Amino acid sequence: RKEVEQDPGPFNVPEGATVAFNCTYSNSASQSFFWYRQDCRKEPKLLMSVYSSGNEDGRFTAQLNRASQYISLLIRDSKLSDSATYLCVVIPLSGSARQLTFGSGTQLTVLP
Amino acid sequence: GAVVSQHPSRVICKSGTSVKIECRSLDFQATTMFWYRQFPKQSLMLMATSNEGSKATYEQGVEKDKFLINHASLTLSTLTVTSAHPEDSSFYICSARRNRAGTEAFFGQGTRLTVV
Numbered sequence: 001r002k003e004v005e006q007d008p009g010p011f012n013v014p015e016g017a018t019v020a021f022n023c024t025y026s027n028s029a030s031q032s033f034f035w036y037r038q039d040c041r042k043e044p045k046l047l048m049s050v051y052s053s054g055n056e057d058g059r060f061t062a063q064l065n066r067a068s069q070y071i072s073l074l075i076r077d078s079k080l081s082d083s084a085t086y087l088c089v090v091i092p093l094s095g096s097a098r099q100l101t102f103g104s105g106t107q108l109t110v111l112p
Numbered sequence: 113g114a115v116v117s118q119h120p121s122r123v124i125c126k127s128g129t130s131v132k133i134e135c136r137s138l139d140f141q142a143t144t145m146f147w148y149r150q151f152p153k154q155s156l157m158l159m160a161t162s163n164e165g166s167k168a169t170y171e172q173g174v175e176k177d178k179f180l181i182n183h184a185s186l187t188l189s190t191l192t193v194t195s196a197h198p199e200d201s202s203f204y205i206c207s208a209r210r211n212r213a214g215t216e217a218f219f220g221q222g223t224r225l226t227v228v
Contacts, residue, residue, distance in 0.1 A: 034216060041203070041222075041224070042221075042222070043118075043205050043219040043220060043221050043222045044156070044205075044219055045219070046216045046217075049216065087155065087156075089217075100146070100158075100207070100217050101158075102155045102156045103155060104154065104155040105155055
């Protein structure tokens with residue numbers, strides 16, 4: 001089983017739609033969680049951190065469920081500019097360098 | 113936010129030659145940097161962890177003699193792909209984090225390597 005698993009999609013949604021992505025992780029000792037966005041042929045960029053209590057940033061809402069070991073990202077009122085690949089990232093509590101573990105990414109295309 | 117600069121952004125080289133990629137943290141010190149490789153439509157795969165002043169730690173399946181990593185200062189790590197082959201063609205990305213728990217990682221712009 002992969003450490004971090006995501007539905008690769010692609011998700012094709014119309015402008016204005018609400019779309020949700022889930023990401024499951026296998027290491028229960030994981031400590032920190034993030035959602036990154038990666039545009040085609042570009043480096044990943046932080047979209048938002050994921051906190052235990054859930055957090056919202058404009059149209060984006062991130063949630064963490066430690067009991068079920070998954071994180072989610074909800075995008076409301078999708079814009080064309082939201083088209084990208086969304087990567088969930090998990091950092092373990094322990095490890096020599098606490099490197100990030102990436103999910104394979106979920107591709108989103110918002111259609112006009 | 114913090115900035116990580118990676119150079120070059122794109123390189124085309126002949127089989128058998130070596131290519132050096134630089135990764136610099138511009139406004140913070142990074143005792144640890146990470147090197148990733150990403151093939152088309154796949155996720156970032158950690159290749160190695162670069163440690164300032166000591167040997168890099170390589171992930172399983174990554175040849176340390178082929179992918180030479182040097183982390184000579186707190187702001188610079190280099191990855192050298194030696195004797196490059198076409199199958200080494202990929203997108204290489206470096207990353208660095210501030211030395212605090214839970215903080216985000218900052219990525220270089222990536223280097224697209226094409227070996228012909």
